Amino acid sequence: MSHHIVEVKDLRHSYPDGTEALRGVSFTIHHGESVAVIGANGAGKSTLLLHLNGYLPPTAGEVRIGDTPVVRTTLNEVRRTVGMVFQDPDDQLFMPTVGEDVAFGPLNLGLPPGEVERRVEESLARVGAGHLRDKPPYRLSGGEKKRAAIATVLSMSPDILVMDEPTAGLDPFARRQLMGLLREFRHTKIFTSHDLDMVLELCERTIVLKEGLVAADGPPREIFRNAELLAACHLEPPFSMQGCPVCGNKGCQR
Amino acid sequence: MHMADALISPAVGAVLWTATAGTIACCARKVRQNLDERKVPLMGVLGAFVFAAQMINFTIPGTGSSGHLGGGLLLAVLLGPHAAFLTIASVLVVQALFFADGGLLALGCNIFNLGFFPAFIAYPLVYRAIAPAGSSQGRRTAASLAAAVAGLQLGAFSVVLETVVSGISALPFSSFVLLMQPIHLAIGIVEGLVTAAVVGFMAKAHPEIIGAAPRSVRGDVGFRQVVVSLLAVATIIAGVVSWCASGKPDGLEWAIASVAGKGELKSPTDGVHGGLATLQNKIAFFPEYSFPKPAGQGAKEAAALRDAPAEGEGRLGTSVSGIVGGGLTLAVAFLIGFLLRRRVAS
Amino acid sequence: MAHIETALRDLNRLDLLAGGDSAIHRLDPRAKVLVTLVYIVSVVSFGRYEVSGLIPFAIFPLVMVAVSGLPPGIVVRKLLVVLPFAALVGLFNPLFDREPLLSFGSLAVSGGWVSFVSIILRAALTVGGAVVLVAVTGFAGVCRALQRFGVPRAFVVQLLFLYRYIFVLGDEGIRMSRARELRSFAGRGMGLRAYGSLLGSLLLRTWDRAERIHMAMLSRGFQGEFHARRESSFGRREMAFTAGWCFLFMLLRFVNVPRLIGVLVTGVFR
Ligand SMILES: Nc1ncnc2c1ncn2[C@@H]1O[C@H](COP(=O)(O)OP(=O)(O)OP(=O)(O)O)[C@@H](O)[C@H]1O
Numbered sequence: 001m002s003h004h005i006v007e008v009k010d011l012r013h014s015y016p017d018g019t020e021a022l023r024g025v026s027f028t029i030h031h032g033e034s035v036a037v038i039g040a041n042g043a044g045k046s047t048l049l050l051h052l053n054g055y056l057p058p059t060a061g062e063v064r065i066g067d068t069p070v071v072r073t074t075l076n077e078v079r080r081t082v083g084m085v086f087q088d089p090d091d092q093l094f095m096p097t098v099g100e101d102v103a104f105g106p107l108n109l110g111l112p113p114g115e116v117e118r119r120v121e122e123s124l125a126r127v128g129a130g131h132l133r134d135k136p137p138y139r140l141s142g143g144e145k146k147r148a149a150i151a152t153v154l155s156m157s158p159d160i161l162v163m164d165e166p167t168a169g170l171d172p173f174a175r176r177q178l179m180g181l182l183r184e185f186r187h188t189k190i191f192t193s194h195d196l197d198m199v200l201e202l203c204e205r206t207i208v209l210k211e212g213l214v215a216a217d218g219p220p221r222e223i224f225r226n227a228e229l230l231a232a233c234h235l236e237p238p239f240s241m242q243g244c245p246v247c248g249n250k251g252c253q254r
Numbered sequence: 255m256h257m258a259d260a261l262i263s264p265a266v267g268a269v270l271w272t273a274t275a276g277t278i279a280c281c282a283r284k285v286r287q288n289l290d291e292r293k294v295p296l297m298g299v300l301g302a303f304v305f306a307a308q309m310i311n312f313t314i315p316g317t318g319s320s321g322h323l324g325g326g327l328l329l330a331v332l333l334g335p336h337a338a339f340l341t342i343a344s345v346l347v348v349q350a351l352f353f354a355d356g357g358l359l360a361l362g363c364n365i366f367n368l369g370f371f372p373a374f375i376a377y378p379l380v381y382r383a384i385a386p387a388g389s390s391q392g393r394r395t396a397a398s399l400a401a402a403v404a405g406l407q408l409g410a411f412s413v414v415l416e417t418v419v420s421g422i423s424a425l426p427f428s429s430f431v432l433l434m435q436p437i438h439l440a441i442g443i444v445e446g447l448v449t450a451a452v453v454g455f456m457a458k459a460h461p462e463i464i465g466a467a468p469r470s471v472r473g474d475v476g477f478r479q480v481v482v483s484l485l486a487v488a489t490i491i492a493g494v495v496s497w498c499a500s501g502k503p504d505g506l507e508w509a510i511a512s513v514a515g516k517g518e519l520k521s522p523t524d525g526v527h528g529g530l531a532t533l534q535n536k537i538a539f540f541p542e543y544s545f546p547k548p549a550g551q552g553a554k555e556a557a558a559l560r561d562a563p564a565e566g567e568g569r570l571g572t573s574v575s576g577i578v579g580g581g582l583t584l585a586v587a588f589l590i591g592f593l594l595r596r597r598v599a600s
Numbered sequence: 601m602a603h604i605e606t607a608l609r610d611l612n613r614l615d616l617l618a619g620g621d622s623a624i625h626r627l628d629p630r631a632k633v634l635v636t637l638v639y640i641v642s643v644v645s646f647g648r649y650e651v652s653g654l655i656p657f658a659i660f661p662l663v664m665v666a667v668s669g670l671p672p673g674i675v676v677r678k679l680l681v682v683l684p685f686a687a688l689v690g691l692f693n694p695l696f697d698r699e700p701l702l703s704f705g706s707l708a709v710s711g712g713w714v715s716f717v718s719i720i721l722r723a724a725l726t727v728g729g730a731v732v733l734v735a736v737t738g739f740a741g742v743c744r745a746l747q748r749f750g751v752p753r754a755f756v757v758q759l760l761f762l763y764r765y766i767f768v769l770g771d772e773g774i775r776m777s778r779a780r781e782l783r784s785f786a787g788r789g790m791g792l793r794a795y796g797s798l799l800g801s802l803l804l805r806t807w808d809r810a811e812r813i814h815m816a817m818l819s820r821g822f823q824g825e826f827h828a829r830r831e832s833s834f835g836r837r838e839m840a841f842t843a844g845w846c847f848l849f850m851l852l853r854f855v856n857v858p859r860l861i862g863v864l865v866t867g868v869f870r
Pocket residue numbers: 015016017019020021039040041042043044045046047048
């Protein structure tokens with residue numbers, strides 16, 4: 001389905017205060033791809049993601065989701081297709097209970113009550129949060145919040161899942177769980193992360209941003225071997241590819 | 255300045271509930287019409303901000319006491335009158351339900367006193383008049399000060415009036431006014447300075463926020479409706495007062511002789527809410543405003559009392575049986591509760 | 601500040617209690633809100649010298665606490681916070697109102713003291729009723745009831761949002777306040793100027809958060825409308841609950857039970 005293709009063409013964005021966050025970014029992501037966007041703090045990752053569902057309008061350039069250009073008139077359609085999980089789950093969970101929050105999106109889509117119910121149940125089950133349904137969001141742990149936040153997006157059955165730093169602030173166990181969850185999601189996934197080990201495990205493609213430009217685009221393993229590139233982008237290879245601190249072995253290649 | 259249920263009469267509570275409900279409905283319609291859906295989360299979060307802001311306080315120079323933001327005027331500056339009124343109202347609902355700050359019946363009074371005046375009088379008529387969009391920080395400070403003082407003075411006077419009409423407390427009108435107005439002058443000045451400081455900071459950091467929120471509010475229909483409803487309420491209150499007054503032989507004197515109100519909100523010296531620390535402050539605060547007791551007051555009071563209706567335990571003979579019966583009833587009530595509890599638990 | 605911190609903690613506790621499960625918890629929130637309002641109006645509708653007529657009204661909070669299994673301590677603590685205020689205000693009554701109204705043998709009690717006791721009782725009853733309402737209904741429940749009573753949706757949504765973010769921002773406020781106290785020495789840095797920028801940055805963070813929430817709402821198809829879902833029903837149990845209590849309140853309002861009992865008892869022993 002051409003619907004799941006994400007096409008970004010020479011995208012530029014300047015914030016009102018004049019900061020040039022994106023200075024001409026182009027790439028195409030195909031159906032079913034799992035893509036990580038990495039880069040130093042302030043490289044423009046979040047800014048880029050916010051264009052994918054039309055929250056920020058491009059200063060110049062274009063974003064297309066499938067055949068649909070992301071412009072004012074197509075926002076509803078685009079937002080149905082692209083599910084966005086924000087970095088801070090507190091921003092995403094705003095209803096009194098987790099269940100109501102998960103139902104928020106489907107209700108906005110105008111689905112009948114039975115269908116809403118089914119989707120709430122199913123998406124909570126998928127993230128393993130069925131028991132949290134009647135809990136208020138402020139009584140969840142960080143990992144539970146994150147899972148609930150993902151459920152709120154899954155319940156809209158998006159074709160493309162976009163996540164800003166999904167593992168930030170999670171303990172190792174919760175991070176593992178989340179990675180399992182993401183692996184199961186069969187559609188297109190795009191996420192930003194500073195967790196390069198996760199990138200290595202989950203993605204077949206990585207886009208490196210540097211000061212608002214694409215510095216590299218390719219398989220993560222190749223990119224992480226390019227020491228020059230990494231240094232220029234203020235990145236380091238993931239731990240699993242660094243030398244073992246105990247025996248000094250270089251990169252335990254799997 | 256939160257009023258409690260214990261000190262108001264149902265009539266006063268009902269009148270102000272009605273006025274407040276009308277204003278809320280009007281504001282809700284207005285906010286929806288403007289369809290500024292961006293404001294939906296903003297209002298909610300700013301309401302929570304008021305709570306958060308009250309956890310941070312500052313030292314008032316020269317007094318050693320500390321003060322903090324009340325928030326009404328700031329919300330009006332940031333959100334415009336209608337959205338601000340809804341936000342203040344929501345804050346007061348939460349305070350009434352969870353902090354027992356002001357009762358449920360008194361909620362109408364509290365929303366009216368603390369929401370209406372800053373949002374619909376102080377902000378549009380005072381603040382905007384002194385500091386139209388794009389004013390200098392000096393003007394904004396002056397405007398904040400004037401508007402905060404005006405809003406709180408009106409609110410405090412409204413508290414006095416509502417308590418007069420309710421007639422549960424016996425603090426005389428004149429003493430009550432002399433107590434409330436100066437305290438709220440002090441609170442107003444603090445509130446004005448704090449608001450000015452925050453607005454000044456925002457104007458530097460995010461000029462578009464301070465510049466954008468205030469729209470022309472004088473001309474539009476919603477605003478006029480609100481002012482009309484205010485006038486209607488004032489008329490009703492006036493009517494009730496004069497009705498009460500004329501019903502008693504000693505007229506207005508009687509109505510006025512029976513006044514008092516609950517403690518303070520937003521006071522720099524006593525904090526917003528209850529608590530023993532604030533109580534101490536409060537006690538310390540009173541002597542400065544020692545109640546002048548005009549000569550002849552005692553006589554008037556006695557006269558007023560003679561005319562006061564002999565409600566409840568008015569007859570001396572029934573007092574002993576009243577107390578015995580009361581004690582027994584209370585015991586029975588507790589017993590019922592206890593037994594029910596046992597049954598539920600088992 | 602200390603007060604707000606404890607208040608937030610209390611709020612948290614009250615809200616947890618509302619998650620309980622009892623016959624009372626399960627009632628439709630509308631019934632509970634309605635009954636509580638009738639209760640409060642009945643209590644405050646007494647005249648200013650009424651004492652004995654108020655006492656039987658204690659039955660409502662007591663029964664609610666008993667049946668719903670709330671820990672009585674939470675209600676008592678709320679009362680302890682609020683009653684000093686009522687007492688403070690009520691204390692003016694004995695000062696200004698010295699006409700004797702009651703007498704026990706040679707001891708005369710002035711009208712001021714009677715109305716003082718009346719104010720304390722009123723405060724205890726109304727606050728008790730309100731605390732119990734929240735503890736067995738929860739804030740979301742109260743909001744739902746308000747909405748079903750016709751309160752505009754915009755206001756209900758506002759209430760829910762406010763409540764949702766009190767905890768988040770409350771924590772932020774506490775953290776900022778603590779961070780400043782740790783770095784201010786001998787009261788320096790606690791003045792108005794630092795305060796203004798401190799609050800200002802809290803406000804900016806709040807503002808950004810609102811933008812992000814809005815963003816999250818938009819990306820889930822929000823178009824300015826909130827859709828209601830949960831249907832609770834006002835069934836026979838709710839009818840019985842509401843009618844029963846309202847009837848009792850009316851009865852207690854117009855028949856002074858303690859005086860009746862008192863007259864009976866003292867009559868028997870005379
Ligand atoms: N609201 C804003 N107004 C002005 N400038 C902004 C705004 N948001 C971000 N910027 C600037 O745009 C640039 C890109 O920011 P962005 O948030 O996209 O970075 P990021 O790659 O997501 O960084 P991080 O890894 O820290 O999340 C930064 O220089 C930042 O300062």
